[in-house]
Amino acid sequence: MIDFILGDLYEEYGLKCGERGVLAARLWYTRQVLLSLPVMIKPVELLRPPMIALPLVLLDRLWCLVYSLIPLKDGLDRAPGFLIANIVCGCVGAAIARPSPLNATLATAFALACSISAEPPLYIAAAMIAVPLAARLRRSYEMA
Amino acid sequence: MPKGESLGEFEHLILLAVLRLNDDAYGMRVRREISERTGRDVTIGAVYATLERLETKGLVSAAISEPTAERGGRAKRSFRVTAQGMEAINRTRHEMQSMSEGLVFHA
Numbered sequence: 507m508i509d510f511i512l513g514d515l516y517e518e519y520g521l522k523c524g525e526r527g528v529l530a531a532r533l534w535y536t537r538q539v540l541l542s543l544p545v546m547i548k549p550v551e552l553l554r555p556p557m558i559a560l561p562l563v564l565l566d567r568l569w570c571l572v573y574s575l576i577p578l579k580d581g582l583d584r585a586p587g588f589l590i591a592n593i594v595c596g597c598v599g600a601a602i603a604r605p606s607p608l609n610a611t612l613a614t615a616f617a618l619a620c621s622i623s624a625e626p627p628l629y630i631a632a633a634m635i636a637v638p639l640a641a642r643l644r645r646s647y648e649m650a
Numbered sequence: 651m652p653k654g655e656s657l658g659e660f661e662h663l664i665l666l667a668v669l670r671l672n673d674d675a676y677g678m679r680v681r682r683e684i685s686e687r688t689g690r691d692v693t694i695g696a697v698y699a700t701l702e703r704l705e706t707k708g709l710v711s712a713a714i715s716e717p718t719a720e721r722g723g724r725a726k727r728s729f730r731v732t733a734q735g736m737e738a739i740n741r742t743r744h745e746m747q748s749m750s751e752g753l754v755f756h757a
Binding site for chain 2: 507509510511512513514515516517518520537538541542543544545546
C-alpha cells in the first residue's frame with residue numbers, strides 16, 4: 507500500500523506546487539505523510555514479528571534447559587545444531603501462520619540463520635526485519 | 651441485517667466519490683473529490699485505509715495500472731464500486747431518507 511500512497515502524494519504534490527506554490531505544497535506533503543504514517547506502518551505489522559519470534563525464543567530457552575540437565579555436559583555451550591532445530595521449528599510455525607508461507611519462511615530462515623549464534627534479543631530484531639520483508643515480498647508477488 | 655454490513659459515514663463518502671469518478675477513482679482523486687465537495691481535510695492514509703476495508707467487504711474492486719513518470723515511477727491502484735457496493739449505497743441512502751422523513755430541520 508505504501509507505494510500507492512507515495513505515488514498519489516507525489517502526483518498531488520506536483521499539482522499543489524502549481525496551485526499554491528512550493529512551500530505550501532511541501533507543508534501539505536509533510537502533513538499528509540505524518541498523518542498517514544499509522545496507516546502505512548500498521549500496528550498489526552509491528553506486533554507480528556515478536557509474535558513469531560517469541561515461540562522461537564521460548565523453544566531455544568527450553569533446549570538450553572534440557573541441555574544443561576545432562577550432567578556430563580553441564581556448563582558447556584549449546585551446539586549450533588540446537589539453534590538450527592529451533593529455526594526449522596520457527597519456520598514451520600511461520601509457514602502455518604502466514605498466508606504466503608514460502609516467502610515468510612525464506613525470509614525468516616534467512617534472518618535467523620544470520621543471527622545463528624546470537625542471543626534472544628537479536629532473534630527478535632532479525633525477525634522484525636524479516637517479517638515485514640516477507641510481507642513486502644508477498645505484496646510484490648501479488649502485484650506481479 | 652448484520653452489523654458489519656452497514657456503512658460508516660466515511661465509508662459512504664468514499665463509495666460515493668469512487669462512483670462519481672467512474673474509471674478514474676484512485677487514492678489521490680478520491681481524496682481531492684471528498685475535500686472539494688465536503689470541505690473536509692482528508693488524509694491520503696485515511697482514504698486508503700477505508701478503501702482497503704471496503705475491498706475486504708467486497709464493496710469495491712481494485713485494479714493496478716502501469717507505473718508512470720508523473721507518479722515518480724510508481725503504479726496506481728484504481729477502484730470500482732461492485733454490485734454489492736451499489737446495494738450498500740442504496741441501502742444507506744434509503745435508511746437516511748427514511749430516518750429524515752417528516753423531520754423539520756431548523757438552521
